Amino acid sequence: xxxxxxxxxxxxxxxxxxxxxxxxxxxxxxxxxxxxxxxxxxxxxxxxxxxxxxxxxxxxxxxxxxxxxxxxxxxxxxxxxxxxxxxxxxxxxxxxxxxxxxxxxxxxxxxxxxxxxxxxxxxxxxxxxxxxxxxxxxxxxxxxxxxxxxxxxxxxxxxxxxxxxxxxxxxxxxxxxxxxxxxxxxxxxxxxxxxxxxxxxxxxxxxxxxxxxxxxxxxxxxxxxxxxxxxxxxxxxxxxxxxxxxxxxxxxxxxxxxxxxxxxxxxxxxxxxxxxxx
Amino acid sequence: xxxxxxxxxxxxxxxxxxxxxxxxxxxxxxxxxxxxxxxxxxxxxxxxxxxxxxxxxxxxxxxxxxxxxxxxxxxxxxxxxxxxxxxxxxxxxxxxxxxxxxxxxxxxxxxxxxxxxxxxxxxxxxxxxxxx
Numbered sequence: 001x002x003x004x005x006x007x008x009x010x011x012x013x014x015x016x017x018x019x020x021x022x023x024x025x026x027x028x029x030x031x032x033x034x035x036x037x038x039x040x041x042x043x044x045x046x047x048x049x050x051x052x053x054x055x056x057x058x059x060x061x062x063x064x065x066x067x068x069x070x071x072x073x074x075x076x077x078x079x080x081x082x083x084x085x086x087x088x089x090x091x092x093x094x095x096x097x098x099x100x101x102x103x104x105x106x107x108x109x110x111x112x113x114x115x116x117x118x119x120x121x122x123x124x125x126x127x128x129x130x131x132x133x134x135x136x137x138x139x140x141x142x143x144x145x146x147x148x149x150x151x152x153x154x155x156x157x158x159x160x161x162x163x164x165x166x167x168x169x170x171x172x173x174x175x176x177x178x179x180x181x182x183x184x185x186x187x188x189x190x191x192x193x194x195x196x197x198x199x200x201x202x203x204x205x206x207x208x209x210x211x212x213x214x215x216x217x218x219x220x221x222x223x224x225x226x227x228x229x230x231x232x233x234x235x236x237x238x239x240x241x242x243x244x245x246x247x248x249x250x251x252x253x254x255x256x257x258x259x260x261x262x263x264x265x266x267x268x269x270x271x272x273x274x275x276x277x278x
Numbered sequence: 279x280x281x282x283x284x285x286x287x288x289x290x291x292x293x294x295x296x297x298x299x300x301x302x303x304x305x306x307x308x309x310x311x312x313x314x315x316x317x318x319x320x321x322x323x324x325x326x327x328x329x330x331x332x333x334x335x336x337x338x339x340x341x342x343x344x345x346x347x348x349x350x351x352x353x354x355x356x357x358x359x360x361x362x363x364x365x366x367x368x369x370x371x372x373x374x375x376x377x378x379x380x381x382x383x384x385x386x387x388x389x390x391x392x393x394x395x396x397x398x399x400x401x402x403x404x405x406x407x408x409x410x
Binding site: 041059072092208211221223225228233 | 296297304305307308311312315316318319322323326327328329330331333334335336337338339340341343344345358359360362363365366367369370371372373374376377380391392395396398399402403405406407408
């Protein structure tokens, strides 16, 4: 296929991924890698490098839109970024050691998990219990805006959240995804942050996490201009359009669409890996 | 040692101001990165639109654009692919700039603990981009 055709098709695919990602809040990174490997027969290393670029674009774009609202917790974000960046660097090194087939299998499993969790409704786990002493020492407790004025929240189980964030970083660096699902798990479930706080803080962190491994991928030649160009611009356009459409849509049905799509891609990716095509 | 109440409970107006500056930087960074990538990409299409690249077999180690110096040299020579890659590098630099700015904001507020935490994250990011 000539460059022009690849560019147009990739741009459209990335546009759809960015749009769906913005509308469901689940990020388009999970779609880019299977799209490139299954439909375009791109080597998974190039696919992961390209996807990581798109993850930074979405995160920075979305974070810029969200910061004004006062939901994100800058201290929690910065503290946990220590864990995610170390994890991302670890993940990028593991990617250099294991076979592309192994990466594809891990990717398929993570996608299946994403498909499964993304349809389940999210509930707040705010607890009235006392804060983790570490959270007090690190001044992590904060407030977030609600209809009834600022609501205070107490941060729980900081070490568990930190450990889960390390795993999120490893997956991000290994697979070129944002790992939003694991990040939210760490902040919602382990640390009991209100979900608006964890979503926006996680969005913030995804770009920083991806930037840690993107440099390593650049040095290894995983990031090629011919793929990065249409995917980065496509995902960005999709994310920006999606953010505008968001207030006018019911996203629950879209989450089901996303979930089915991601599940199908996961199965296809695993089949390809087990039949030796990747 | 007594600390102001806002620092204990987190969200202070200083935090909000920092986040707004950071938001502007993020938006600008993404816009500039996208513009550079677009310029390089259009040039690339004009110059090599009818070539048939092979992405099926991985030859990463042969890529001529693997370091910041490679990219800078390519841009200076007007190479279209190098300009796209420069856009990618600018995109990677955007969240790094965010961490650097947050570090400055914490340092200005004499919040040593969080300035230190930010510096650690910044060092890890610099390692990824420059060392790796």
